[in-house]
Amino acid sequence: MAKAVVDAGTCVGCEACVGTCPVEAIAMTDGKAKVNPDTCIECGSCVSACPVSAISQ
Template identity: 40%
Template sequence: MAYKISPDSCVACGTCIDECPVGAISAGDVYVIDASACTECGTCADVCPAEAIAPEA
């Protein structure tokens, strides 16, 4: 199951982009994870200071 960033919680700090080993995260006002590229490693969720990233339900 791919990870997803909550647009209500994301503070667009950029921490997750540098940690994603496959480049599945794109920047913007809030960040977005490309579900088809996500390898479900969880690295992004581990480093998110806003706890805005979780497995997609």
Template identity: 80%
Template sequence: MAKAVVDKDVCVGCEACVGTCPVSAIAMNDGKAQVDADSCVECGACVAACPVSAISQ
């Protein structure tokens, strides 16, 4: 696996990933999700939670 990456052009700002992340590595920035790569544990929970497939690993 790899660190999660958000495609800001696809992200709709629904915040589904924020509550799903077990280590609170995702925050909202200007209405878009942003992953803190240093905190990300590569679990993939956010990838599965994103309804528009804006997050990849």
């Protein structure tokens, strides 16, 4: 696995990933999700939670 990455162009700012992340590695910046790579544990929870597939690993 790899660190999660958000495609800002696809992200709709729904915040579904924020509540799913077990280590709070995702924050909203300018209405888009942003992953902190230093905190991300590569679990993939956010990838499956995103309704528009804006997050990949």
